[in-house]
Amino acid sequence: MDYSYDTxxxxxxxxxxxxxxxxNKRYTCAESxxxxxxxxxxxxxxxxxxxxxxxxxxxxxxxxxxxxxxxxNKFGPMYKRDRALKQQKKALIRAxxxxxxxxxxxxxxxxxDYIFNxxxxxxxxxxxxxxxxxxxxPVDYEHSLYASSSLGLSVPFSAHTPLPAQYPxxxxxxxxxxxxxPDHYTSSEHYTSASSPESVPGYTYVDQTQVSISPTGTxxxxxxxxxxxxxxxxxxxxxxxxxxxxxxxxxxxxxQSPRSTVANQEQNVRxxxxxxxxxxxxxxxxxxxxxxxxxxxxxxxCIFFKExxxxxxxxxxHNCWSELLVLDYIARxxxxxxxxSVLLITGQEVTPVEFTTLLAQAGVTLSGMIQRGQExxxxxxxxxxxxxxxxxxxxxxxxxxDVKLLENQxxxxxxxxxxxxxxxxxxxxxxxxxxxxxxxxxxxxxELRALSAQSEDYLCYKHLSGxxxxxxxxxxxxxxxxxxx
DNA sequence: ATAGCCTTGAGC
DNA sequence: GCTCAAGGCTAT
Numbered sequence: 001m002d003y004s005y006d007t008x009x010x011x012x013x014x015x016x017x018x019x020x021x022x023x024n025k026r027y028t029c030a031e032s033x034x035x036x037x038x039x040x041x042x043x044x045x046x047x048x049x050x051x052x053x054x055x056x057x058x059x060x061x062x063x064x065x066x067x068x069x070x071x072x073n074k075f076g077p078m079y080k081r082d083r084a085l086k087q088q089k090k091a092l093i094r095a096x097x098x099x100x101x102x103x104x105x106x107x108x109x110x111x112x113d114y115i116f117n118x119x120x121x122x123x124x125x126x127x128x129x130x131x132x133x134x135x136x137x138p139v140d141y142e143h144s145l146y147a148s149s150s151l152g153l154s155v156p157f158s159a160h161t162p163l164p165a166q167y168p169x170x171x172x173x174x175x176x177x178x179x180x181x182p183d184h185y186t187s188s189e190h191y192t193s194a195s196s197p198e199s200v201p202g203y204t205y206v207d208q209t210q211v212s213i214s215p216t217g218t219x220x221x222x223x224x225x226x227x228x229x230x231x232x233x234x235x236x237x238x239x240x241x242x243x244x245x246x247x248x249x250x251x252x253x254x255x256q257s258p259r260s261t262v263a264n265q266e267q268n269v270r271x272x273x274x275x276x277x278x279x280x281x282x283x284x285x286x287x288x289x290x291x292x293x294x295x296x297x298x299x300x301x302c303i304f305f306k307e308x309x310x311x312x313x314x315x316x317x318h319n320c321w322s323e324l325l326v327l328d329y330i331a332r333x334x335x336x337x338x339x340x341s342v343l344l345i346t347g348q349e350v351t352p353v354e355f356t357t358l359l360a361q362a363g364v365t366l367s368g369m370i371q372r373g374q375e376x377x378x379x380x381x382x383x384x385x386x387x388x389x390x391x392x393x394x395x396x397x398x399x400x401x402d403v404k405l406l407e408n409q410x411x412x413x414x415x416x417x418x419x420x421x422x423x424x425x426x427x428x429x430x431x432x433x434x435x436x437x438x439x440x441x442x443x444x445x446x447e448l449r450a451l452s453a454q455s456e457d458y459l460c461y462k463h464l465s466g467x468x469x470x471x472x473x474x475x476x477x478x479x480x481x482x483x484x485x
Numbered sequence: 486a487t488a489g490c491c492t493t494g495a496g497c
Numbered sequence: 498g499c500t501c502a503a504g505g506c507t508a509t
Binding site: 013015019068 | 487
């Protein structure tokens with residue numbers, strides 16, 4: 001890392017950033033995640049220090065997965081340019097009292113050209129990517145797991161393709177050697193200089209149906225990257241999932257209720273070790289368990305994921321299941337939009353009073369985690385994260401390029417980069433007034449990771465004390481993750 | 486765990 | 498051949 005950046009970056013210690021990323025460290029903040037980080041107090045809160053590193057523009061991708069030494073990355077100049085732009089902007093603001101809403105420098109004319117001058121060779125979704133919900137065999141939520149291939153991934157999949165070449169963003173020649181971010185999408189060079197023909201990612205889809213709901217209100221024709229549209233198309237029908245899960249849980253509660261019939265009770269004695277009434281925590285476990293099933297089902301139908309071999313699919317899911325669960329919860333609250341109540345996957349609303357009672361009943365750890373989740377919801381609410389961005393985040397989490405021992409590592413890395421590029425493009429197109437929206441969104445991922453890690457630890461602890469219902473996919477995932485890493 | 490110094494190597 | 502951003506090593 002270069003230690004001679006501007007004063008802010010100097011203070012941030014790139015060595016700390018490198019260690020954090022390389023060792024996959026997870027910090028937590030004892031305060032409210034806004035600790036002041038400066039030269040003298042930087043060691044007090046590593047969580048906030050890491051956040052500030054990201055804020056200042058350090059990139060996770062700059063820490064090389066392959067640990068190759070030497071050479072130069074593709075976004076070196078970007079740091080400098082960004083810094084120059086920021087300083088320019090600051091100077092402008094200081095001099096003329098202008099606000100941050102001034103035309104973002106990233107969206108100068110070359111950028112506009114890159115969005116509007118292009119055509120779209122999108123594979124016709126209806127034929128090449130049939131609707132997930134209708135074509136895949138439905139997952140048997142109760143019985144399909146717990147066998148050898150517990151994720152239900154053993155169904156025949158299409159032949160393995162080495163690279164998603166048919167998809168918009170072409171793989172870069174250097175990719176196989178170094179794990180770097182494609183400069184086309186990150187370097188400011190792309191936006192500020194006249195692009196060479198091959199550096200123009202020419203695949204952007206004009207989504208005519210969305211023009212009227214343009215968040216900017218000024219976009220002449222909202223341009224959404226094809227990949228983002230495909231992600232949204234792969235989303236599950238929320239009502240369907242809701243029905244499935246609430247039905248399942250209703251059955252469970254009926255079976256375990258003290259008011260159940262004698263016959264039912266006898267059945268319970270035969271089939272379960274403890275036919276006692278389900279605790280709130282137990283119920284939540286079942287809910288999370290069922291949500292996880294639906295996440296696996298979603299992944300199975302996902303573009304890119306379904307091209308992978310089952311082994312790699314399992315590894316990716318084992319790595320990120322808890323993050324996807326946390327994101328699922330958070331996204332539901334975000335789109336629910338009612339700050340005062342919590343929406344469950346079953347469609348039930350937890351009122352503020354009930355929520356307070358729940359928090360009081362839960363232990364310190366659990367209530368802390370729930371509150372941490374709510375804080376994350378608030379932060380994303382401030383950003384007004386939209387559904388398309390949420391969809392992109394799911395893919396960024398699923399295709400984690402840090403997962404090791406994959407049969408097709410480069411494919412996963414490539415997909416990750418494509419998703420990154422698509423999200424960047426999307427935010428720049430749709431929210432041009434917030435040029436740093438992309439990094440603002442990505443900045444929330446470490447906290448999401450930290451929270452999911454804490455949830456895993458907590459689940460493990462609860463499992464060891466025998467409080468997690470048996471035959472639970474959560475536990476199976478926990479085991480799989482901890483034995484394979 | 487941190488941070489300073491050294492080595493490496495792609496790109497100019 | 499120089500630059501500079503990456504990783505490695507090591508004293509603290």
